[in-house]
Amino acid sequence: MNRNDIINKREWREIFEALPVVQGFFGGDPDSHGINELLRNIAVYLEELLAHVDDGKPFVWYNLGFNSELIYALEGVQPITIELLGALHSLICNSRNTLDFIDRAQAAGVPADCCSADKLAIGAIHKGLYPPPACTVGINTPCDAQVLSTQVMAELGEAPFFPIDVPYYHNEETILHVAGQLKELIPFLEENTGRKMDIDRLREACELSNRTAENIWEWLDWRKQVPLTQSSKLVAFTLLLQILFIGSQKGVDITEGLLREARERTGRGERFFEERVRAIWYQDAVWTDLQIYDWFERELGLTVPVDVFGYYANEGVIDTSTPDTMLYGLARKLVNCHPMARQFRGDIDFYVKDFMHMLEAFNADCCIFAGHIACKHAWGGIGLFKEACRRADIPLLVFEFDMFDPRVTSYEDVYFEVERFVNEIVWPRKQRG
Amino acid sequence: MAITAGVDIGSTASKAVLLIDREPAAQIIGPSSTNPKRTAREIYEKALAAAGVKAGDVAYIVGTGYGRTQVEFAVKNISEITCHGRGAHFLVPSVRTVIDVGGQDTKAICVDSKGNLLDFAMNDKCAAGTGRFLEAMSRSMEVSIEDMETYYFEEGDPCTITSMCSVFAESEVINLINDGVPLPRIMKGLLLSLAVRVSSLTQRLGVVEDIVMTGGVAKNRGVLDAIEKKLKIAMKRFNGADPQLAGALGAALIAADFAEGTELGVERS
Numbered sequence: 210m211n212r213n214d215i216i217n218k219r220e221w222r223e224i225f226e227a228l229p230v231v232q233g234f235f236g237g238d239p240d241s242h243g244i245n246e247l248l249r250n251i252a253v254y255l256e257e258l259l260a261h262v263d264d265g266k267p268f269v270w271y272n273l274g275f276n277s278e279l280i281y282a283l284e285g286v287q288p289i290t291i292e293l294l295g296a297l298h299s300l301i302c303n304s305r306n307t308l309d310f311i312d313r314a315q316a317a318g319v320p321a322d323c324c325s326a327d328k329l330a331i332g333a334i335h336k337g338l339y340p341p342p343a344c345t346v347g348i349n350t351p352c353d354a355q356v357l358s359t360q361v362m363a364e365l366g367e368a369p370f371f372p373i374d375v376p377y378y379h380n381e382e383t384i385l386h387v388a389g390q391l392k393e394l395i396p397f398l399e400e401n402t403g404r405k406m407d408i409d410r411l412r413e414a415c416e417l418s419n420r421t422a423e424n425i426w427e428w429l430d431w432r433k434q435v436p437l438t439q440s441s442k443l444v445a446f447t448l449l450l451q452i453l454f455i456g457s458q459k460g461v462d463i464t465e466g467l468l469r470e471a472r473e474r475t476g477r478g479e480r481f482f483e484e485r486v487r488a489i490w491y492q493d494a495v496w497t498d499l500q501i502y503d504w505f506e507r508e509l510g511l512t513v514p515v516d517v518f519g520y521y522a523n524e525g526v527i528d529t530s531t532p533d534t535m536l537y538g539l540a541r542k543l544v545n546c547h548p549m550a551r552q553f554r555g556d557i558d559f560y561v562k563d564f565m566h567m568l569e570a571f572n573a574d575c576c577i578f579a580g581h582i583a584c585k586h587a588w589g590g591i592g593l594f595k596e597a598c599r600r601a602d603i604p605l606l607v608f609e610f611d612m613f614d615p616r617v618t619s620y621e622d623v624y625f626e627v628e629r630f631v632n633e634i635v636w637p638r639k640q641r642g
Numbered sequence: 643m644a645i646t647a648g649v650d651i652g653s654t655a656s657k658a659v660l661l662i663d664r665e666p667a668a669q670i671i672g673p674s675s676t677n678p679k680r681t682a683r684e685i686y687e688k689a690l691a692a693a694g695v696k697a698g699d700v701a702y703i704v705g706t707g708y709g710r711t712q713v714e715f716a717v718k719n720i721s722e723i724t725c726h727g728r729g730a731h732f733l734v735p736s737v738r739t740v741i742d743v744g745g746q747d748t749k750a751i752c753v754d755s756k757g758n759l760l761d762f763a764m765n766d767k768c769a770a771g772t773g774r775f776l777e778a779m780s781r782s783m784e785v786s787i788e789d790m791e792t793y794y795f796e797e798g799d800p801c802t803i804t805s806m807c808s809v810f811a812e813s814e815v816i817n818l819i820n821d822g823v824p825l826p827r828i829m830k831g832l833l834l835s836l837a838v839r840v841s842s843l844t845q846r847l848g849v850v851e852d853i854v855m856t857g858g859v860a861k862n863r864g865v866l867d868a869i870e871k872k873l874k875i876a877m878k879r880f881n882g883a884d885p886q887l888a889g890a891l892g893a894a895l896i897a898a899d900f901a902e903g904t905e906l907g908v909e910r911s
Contacts, residue, residue, distance in 0.1 A: 595846070599848060604761065605761075629721050629723070633720070633723060634759055634760070641758065
C-alpha cells in the first residue's frame with residue numbers, strides 16, 4: 210500500500226482537494242489564528258499519514274472516547290480515530306460523503322435510530338478507507354453507543370483489539386480501574402506495533418497534553434468575556450483537537466492559535482459582531498453545517514461561548530513524575546475531562562451541574578438543547594434537565610436534530626427554531642430586565 | 643385614532659382582526675388555501691370592508707400563523723405563539739397559560755401578567771392532539787365536527803383509544819364501530835385521547851392558572867370538557883369572544899404597540 214491507494218479514493222481525494230481551499234478562505238483573515246492553526250495541523254497530520262503509509266509504519270485505530278497521548282508516546286506510530294473522515298468532511302462542508310457513510314452503515318445493518326457519529330465511523334470502515342491498523346483500541350465512552358462502532362472496528366479492523374471498560378461511577382475507583390487498563394494497554398500496543406514505549410517520550414506527550422489542556426482552560430476563560438470576541442463555531446472545532454491532537458505539538462499549536470486570537474481581539478476591544486443573546490449550546494454542534502453559527506451571530510446577535518464538546522473540565526494536569534502518575538492522570542482525563550464521557554457516564558447530576566456552572570461562568574442568557582436524535586443519554590435526562598432549568602428560571606429551547614444528518618431536521622428548521630426562541634422569548638425577556 | 647390589523651394565516655383557517663384604538667372593529671375568519679398570499683389579501687380586504695376603513699388609514703399590520711411570511715402587506719411578522727399569548731391575555735387578563743389547539747399543531751404557551759411570552763411547548767410533528775386529528779375522526783365516523791360535542795355529552799363510559807398516533811387511533815375507531823360500540827362512547831374516548839395529548843404537553847410547561855384555550859378546536863365544548871377533566875382544572879372562557887381569533891387579535895394588538903412605539907424594541911424580520 211502506498212499514498213496513491215489513499216489519495217485515489219474519492220473520499221480522501223476530496224479532502225485533499227478541499228483543504229487548501231478552506232485554508233485559503235480562512236487564511237484571508239489574518240486574525241483567524243485558531244482556525245488557521247487547526248487547518249494547518251490537519252494538513253500536516255494528513256501528510257504524516259500518507260508518509261506513514263508509504264513507509265509501512267503502523268497505525269492504531271481508536272474511537273471517539275479515547276485520547277491519543279499513549280499512541281504518540283510510541284515512536285513512529287500514527288493514531289487514527291475512526292470518526293476522522295466524518296469529522297473532516299463536516300469541516301469542509303461535504304455532506305455528500307457524510308451521508309454516504311451513514312447510508313452505508315445502515316445498509317450494513319446498523320439500525321437507523323443509532324447515533325450518526327457511530328454510523329460515520331462504521332460507514333468509513335466498511336468502505337475500507339482507513340489504512341489497515343496494527344491494532345485497535347476501543348473504549349465505551351463518550352457514550353454507550355460507542356460499543357457498536359468499537360465492535361465493528363474490532364471485527365472489520367482485522368487486527369488485535371483492546372477494550373477499555375470505563376465504569377459508570379464518578380469516584381476514585383473508576384479512575385484507578387481505567388489507569389490499570391491503560392497499564393495493560395502499553396504491552397498490547399508494544400507487541401502489536403513492534404515499537405517500545407519510551408517513558409521519556411510518554412512524559413513528553415503528557416507534558417504536551419498538559420500544555421494543550423492549560424491553553425484550552427485559558428481560552429475558555431477568554432470566552433467568558435462579554436461580548437464574545439471570537440466566532441461561536443470555534444468551540445465545535447475543539448472536539449477534533451481533543452481526540453486527535455492532544456499529546457502532540459499540534460495540540461499545543463492549535464490552542465496557542467486560539468489563545469493568541471482571543472487575546473488580540475479582546476485586547477483591541479473588538480466586537481466580533483453585535484451580541485444580543487448568549488446561549489449555552491448544550492448538546493451537539495450542528496456539524497452538518499457549522500456556518501449556521503455565523504448566521505446566528507449575524508442575523509440574531511446570538512453567540513455560543515461554549516457547548517458540551519467545547520467544555521473541557523479543569524480536573525487537574527497530569528503528574529509526570531512517574532509512569533504510574535502519568536497513567537493515573539491520563540485515566541482521570543479520559544473519565545473526568547473528555548466531553549460527554551464526563552457528563553454522560555452514570556447519573557445525570559453531572560450533566561445538570563456542569564450546565565449550571567457554564568451558565569454562570571459564561572454569562573449566558575439561555576440554554577439551547579440541540580437534541581441529537583439518537584442520544585439516549587441526553588434525552589433520557591431531559592425531564593430532569595428541564596426541571597433544573599425551570600427552577601433556575603432559565604429559558605430553554607429543546608429541539609430534535611441529527612448532528613451529522615440534515616435529513617432528520619433541515620438547516621432551515623434548526624434556524625427557524627432558534628430564531629423564534631431568541632427573538633420571541635430570550636431577547637424580549639432580556640429587554641424587560 | 644390608531645387603526646391596526648392582525649392577519650393570521652393558519653394551516654386550516656385564516657383570520658383577520660382590525661382594531662380602532664385597540665378595540666375590535668372587524669373580525670373575519672375564512673378557509674386557508676393553496677395560495678396564502680391571495681388568501682391573506684382577501685381576508686384583509688374583507689376586514690377593511692367590514693370596518694368601513696380604507697387600507698391607507700391602517701397604521702400598522704402584523705402577520706402571524708404558519709403562512710405569516712406570505713402576508714406581503716404586513717410590516718412585521720411575528721410567530722403565532724407570541725400572538726396567541728397576547729390575544730388571550732387581552733381577552734382574559736388573568737391568564738398565565740394558553741393552550742392553542744390549531745389545525746396542524748398544538749401549543750402550550752406561558753405568559754406573564756402583561757401578556758409577554760415566557761415559554762412554550764409545542765407538538766408540530768404529529769397530528770395526534772390537533773384539529774386535523776378531529777377532522778380525520780369526523781370523516782371515519784361520518785359525524786360532523788359540530789355533532790361531535792353532542793355525542794360527547796351523551797350517556798356512556800368512554801372507550802380507551804390511543805393518544806399516540808392519529809393513524810392507529812383511526813384504525814381503533816373503525817374496529818370499535820365494527821364491534822357495534824355506541825358512538826357516544828367512542829366519541830368520549832376520542833376526545834379524551836386528544837385531551838391526554840394536550841394536557842401532557844401543557845404539563846411539560848408547568849401548569850399555572852388561569853388557563854384558557856384558543857384556536858378553532860376551542861369552539862368544541864367536548865374538547866374543553868375533556869381537557870379540563872385531564873388537567874383537573876377549570877379553564878376560563880372568553881365570554882363571547884371567538885377563541886379562533888386570538889392569534890389575529892394578538893397580532894393586531896402588537897401592531898398597535900408598534901404603531902404607538904410601545905413595543906419592547908424587539909427587532910423581527
